[in-house]
Amino acid sequence: MRNLKITLEYDGSGYEGWQSQGEKKTIQRTLEQCLELITQEKIRVIGSGRTDAGVHALNQSANFLITKPIGEQKLLRAINSVLPPDIAIKTIEEASLSFHARFDAKSKVYLYRIMNWPVRPAVGRQYIWHVPGRLDLAAMEKVLGCLEGTHDFSAFCGSGSLVKDRIRTVIGWAIDARPSGLIEVTIEASGFLRHMVRNIVGTLVEVGRAKIDADQIPAIMAGKDRRQAGRTAPPGGLFLQEVRY
Numbered sequence: 001m002r003n004l005k006i007t008l009e010y011d012g013s014g015y016e017g018w019q020s021q022g023e024k025k026t027i028q029r030t031l032e033q034c035l036e037l038i039t040q041e042k043i044r045v046i047g048s049g050r051t052d053a054g055v056h057a058l059n060q061s062a063n064f065l066i067t068k069p070i071g072e073q074k075l076l077r078a079i080n081s082v083l084p085p086d087i088a089i090k091t092i093e094e095a096s097l098s099f100h101a102r103f104d105a106k107s108k109v110y111l112y113r114i115m116n117w118p119v120r121p122a123v124g125r126q127y128i129w130h131v132p133g134r135l136d137l138a139a140m141e142k143v144l145g146c147l148e149g150t151h152d153f154s155a156f157c158g159s160g161s162l163v164k165d166r167i168r169t170v171i172g173w174a175i176d177a178r179p180s181g182l183i184e185v186t187i188e189a190s191g192f193l194r195h196m197v198r199n200i201v202g203t204l205v206e207v208g209r210a211k212i213d214a215d216q217i218p219a220i221m222a223g224k225d226r227r228q229a230g231r232t233a234p235p236g237g238l239f240l241q242e243v244r245y
Contacts, residue, residue: 001065001066001067001097002065002066002067002069002094003063003064003065003094003095003096003097003098003099004063004064004065004066004072004075004092004093004094004095005061005062005063005092005093005094005095005099005101006061006062006063006064006089006090006091006092006093007059007060007061007089007090007091008031008057008059008060008062008087008088008089008090009056009057009058009059009060009087009088009090010027010056010057010060010086010087010088011056011086011087011126012027012051012052012053012054012055012056012057012235013054013056013086013126013236014086015027015030015053015054016053017050017051017052017053017054017055018047018049018050018051018060019047019050020032027047027051027057027060027087028045028047030083030084030087031045031062031083031087032044032045034079034082034083035064035066035079037082038075038078038079038082039066039068039070039075040068041066041067041068043064043065043066044064044065045062045063045064046062046063046064046100046101046102047060047061047062047101047102048060048061048062048101048102048105048108048243049102049105049108049191049192049240049243051238051240052194052195052198052235052238053235054234054235054236055235055236055238055239055240056127056236056238056239056240057239057240058111058239058240058241058242059090059240059241059242059243060240060243061101061105061243061245062101063095063099063100063101072092072093072094073092075092076089076091076092101243104245105243105244105245106190106244106245107171107188107189107190107191107243107244108188108189108191108192108240108242108243108244109186109187109188109240109241109242109243109244110186110187110188110192110197110238110239110240110241111184111185111186111238111239111241112129112184112185112186112187112197112198112201112233112237112238112239113127113128113129113182113183113184113185113237113239114128114129114130114131114135114182114183114184114185114201114205114237115128115129115130115131115181115182115183116131116132116133116134116135116177116181116182116183117130117132117180117181118132118133119132120132125236126236127236127237127239128182128236128237129201129205129233129234129236129237131205133209135183135205135208135209136207136208136209136210137175137177137183137208139207139208139210139214140175140185140204140205140207140208140214141175142207142214142217143200143203143204143207143214143217144170144173144175144185144187144200144204146214146217146218146221147170147173147200147217147221148170148171148172148173149169149170150167150168150169151167151168151169151170151221152166152167152221152224153166153167153168153193153196153221154166154224154225154226155220155221155223155224155225155226155228155229156193156195156196156199156200156203156226156229157193157194157195157196157199157226158193158194158195158196158198158199158226158232159226160194161193161194161195163193163194166193166224168189168190168191168192168193168196169189169190170187170188170189171188171189171190172186172187172188173185173186173187173188174186185201185204186241187200188244195232197233197238198232198233198234198235198238199226199229199230199231199232199233201233201237201238202229202230202231202232202233203217203220203229203230203231204230205230205231205233206230206231207230211230212229212230
């Protein structure tokens with residue numbers, strides 16, 4: 001038995017997220033079908049975590065078990081030849097049998113892209129959230145400063161989540177504003193709750209628009225009430241940038 005670790009990227013626009021959901025078109029199901037075609041084995045792909053419908057990945061990590069002695073580079077070429085063009089495996093490497101893409105991850109880094117420009121873009125619109133009007137970047141940075149560290153993030157957890165332990169640690173963050181109007185928000189944490197990044201970004205934008213005062217954020221977090229935080233940002237601007245082990 002061999003345990004192979006893969007790194008892949010995908011455009012999530014046409015998928016119902018990462019996790020297999022019956023006959024729905026998902027990243028995991030598509031990968032497993034293509035791997036089974038190549039290896040002629042029943043394959044179960046374990047991802048580092050779920051991404052929601054419409055969310056993209058630049059470096060998602062996963063692992064799977066096979067018995068065939070096919071070389072990593074040969075398998076890489078073979079699988080990419082049958083995968084759809086919006087999914088690509090970047091690397092395949094042998095891992096110990098104990099390696100688990102989800103449980104061994106130390107942290108994850110997400111990137112969210114906002115286009116802060118008066119006119120909405122046509123090209124690349126599926127990879128950004130268009131937000132017209134001035135945003136107060138200093139106030140947005142103040143919010144991220146409040147979120148850094150270990151906290152209960154219930155106020156930023158999407159509805160429908162069955163996770164009871166909502167304590168997470170935000171390790172670092174950055175806001176990069178470019179002259180083109182592109183704003184990139186990067187957040188690294190020990191783990192993320194359902195819609196957590198999108199809810200944080202939605203709150204950042206409302207703070208940037210002065211609809212929520214940045215000084216309210218500690219009270220909002222203490223209240224653990226999702227309704228008190230900002231809206232949920234659209235999925236298209238969100239990318240899983242890196243999984244760290």
